[in-house]
Amino acid sequence: xxxxxxxxxxxxxxxxxxxxxxxxxxxxxxxxxxxxxxxxxxxxxxxxxxxxxxxxxxxxxxxxxxxxxxxxxxxxxxxxxxxxxxxxxxxxxxxxxxxxxxxxxxxxxxxxxxxxxxxxxxxxxxxxxxxxxxxxxxxxxxxxxxxxxxxxxxxxxxxxxxxxxxxxxxxxxxxxxxxxxxxxxxxxxxxxxxxxxxxxxxxxxxxxxxxxxxxxxxxxxxxxxxxxxxxxxxxxxxxxxxxxxxxxxxxxxxxxxxxxxxxxxxxxxxxxxxxxxxxxxxxxxxxxxxxxx
Amino acid sequence: xxxxxxxxxxxxxxxxxxxxxxxxxxxxxxxxxxxxxxxxxxxxxxxxxxxxxxxxxxxxxxxxxxxxxxxxxxxxxxxxxxxxxxxxxxxxxxxxxxxxxxxxxxxxxxxxxxxxxxxxxxxxxxxxxxxxxxxxxxxxxxxx
Numbered sequence: 158x159x160x161x162x163x164x165x166x167x168x169x170x171x172x173x174x175x176x177x178x179x180x181x182x183x184x185x186x187x188x189x190x191x192x193x194x195x196x197x198x199x200x201x202x203x204x205x206x207x208x209x210x211x212x213x214x215x216x217x218x219x220x221x222x223x224x225x226x227x228x229x230x231x232x233x234x235x236x237x238x239x240x241x242x243x244x245x246x247x248x249x250x251x252x253x254x255x256x257x258x259x260x261x262x263x264x265x266x267x268x269x270x271x272x273x274x275x276x277x278x279x280x281x282x283x284x285x286x287x288x289x290x291x292x293x294x295x296x297x298x299x300x301x302x303x304x305x306x307x308x309x310x311x312x313x314x315x316x317x318x319x320x321x322x323x324x325x326x327x328x329x330x331x332x333x334x335x336x337x338x339x340x341x342x343x344x345x346x347x348x349x350x351x352x353x354x355x356x357x358x359x360x361x362x363x364x365x366x367x368x369x370x371x372x373x374x375x376x377x378x379x380x381x382x383x384x385x386x387x388x389x390x391x392x393x394x395x396x397x398x399x400x401x402x403x404x405x406x407x408x409x410x411x412x413x414x415x416x417x418x419x420x421x422x423x424x425x426x427x428x429x430x431x432x433x434x435x436x437x438x439x440x441x442x443x444x445x446x447x448x449x450x
Numbered sequence: 451x452x453x454x455x456x457x458x459x460x461x462x463x464x465x466x467x468x469x470x471x472x473x474x475x476x477x478x479x480x481x482x483x484x485x486x487x488x489x490x491x492x493x494x495x496x497x498x499x500x501x502x503x504x505x506x507x508x509x510x511x512x513x514x515x516x517x518x519x520x521x522x523x524x525x526x527x528x529x530x531x532x533x534x535x536x537x538x539x540x541x542x543x544x545x546x547x548x549x550x551x552x553x554x555x556x557x558x559x560x561x562x563x564x565x566x567x568x569x570x571x572x573x574x575x576x577x578x579x580x581x582x583x584x585x586x587x588x589x590x591x592x593x594x
Contacts, residue, residue, distance in 0.1 A: 193486075202484040209489050212456035216500075219453060219587060221524035223497065357494030368497035368524050 185380025250314025282362025467506025
């Protein structure tokens with residue numbers, strides 16, 4: 158494990174970017190498959206094959222392309238492009254803030270995609286997506302600020318190689334990040350705009366008008382996003398790569414567990430609770446850290 | 451590779467069904483039968499669907515809705531008629547407002563008999579539809 162970590166660190170920028178662009182969707186899709194299987198087992202079902210997300214995406218690429226206006230697929234392409242872009246920045250060890258704002262920009266294009274079609278369901282989904290972005294974004298930025306306070310750098314490479322355990326200095330920030338992670342991974346109780354379940358309901362509103370290849374691109378972008386977000390969890394435990402990977406896995410399993418055990422919240426509760434958690438555990442952690450220095 | 455066989459997404463529409471077949475269709479999603487183990491997802495959106503599963507006979511009101519749903523589905527697509535009413539109109543076929551089975555309006559690919567159709571036969575019918583879906587995909591590719 159250590160050897161693999163050192164090998165990754167010894168690679169140049171270009172190799173790391175290539176590895177991310179090629180491997181992230183495979184890993185993300187596999188995680189999605191494991192998620193679906195585990196979710197099914199939690200509900201007492203047999204569940205689909207682990208490779209099911211890949212089958213879905215390959216099928217979607219073979220479907221007919223139906224668009225309602227010419228901007229529709231363009232915005233989805235930008236959503237995918239900026240997700241890959243910010244993920245690449247993250248994994249080559251560039252600026253953490255730039256990664257976060259790249260992801261936010263990708264999210265904005267996704268919202269635009271929802272608004273640019275005529276369906277009222279899609280508009281409702283896009284509005285819910287905006288609420289979700291507003292709910293999780295402060296905590297993500299606080300995470301970057303907290304990491305800067307401990308390591309003195311916004312560079313992902315420096316943070317990942319920092320030998321002091323970040324988690325000991327940022328327990329509150331990590332707790333807050335775990336809370337909004339549920340929104341980012343589109344898990345219940347916060348899956349208001351693009352749920353993995355409930356395919357007949359308004360919680361699938363945002364992707365109402367997207368079919369075939371566009372829907373496949375949304376799915377792939379979500380895989381990339383999952384890997385980037387789990388990469389951020391890794392940073393908290395960067396001092397020990399083995400422990401970090403264990404914690405990343407544990408976090409993902411915890412999210413599946415939460416997903417299975419909660420009914421969906423209303424948007425008011427989603428928004429209010431995530432800002433409350435951000436302020437109480439996130440901001441206070443950063444203030445205490447500031448006073449300690 | 452037959453990707454359609456592995457990931458068929460179903461849209462269910464009730465055209466004047468008595469709910470008997472609907473309940474059996476929904477029952478096939480329950481843990482006992484678990485349609486998702488074949489990758490089948492019950493979607494509510496015609497733009498995401500590959501298979502249109504129709505229960506009940508067609509009347510003047512549901513005809514246009516059925517056509518709308520069918521036309522919104524991207525190719526390749528198949529239609530499955532579930533239950534006797536969807537096949538022929540069954541006991542309602544002489545009613546003044548009933549047009550008959552689904553095949554009066556749409557090209558039906560698979561007929562699932564039964565009143566109400568059992569979940570086992572519904573799953574069997576949908577898996578048959580998957581093979582037709584793959585055939586249609588192959589033909590679509592050949593014709594370019």
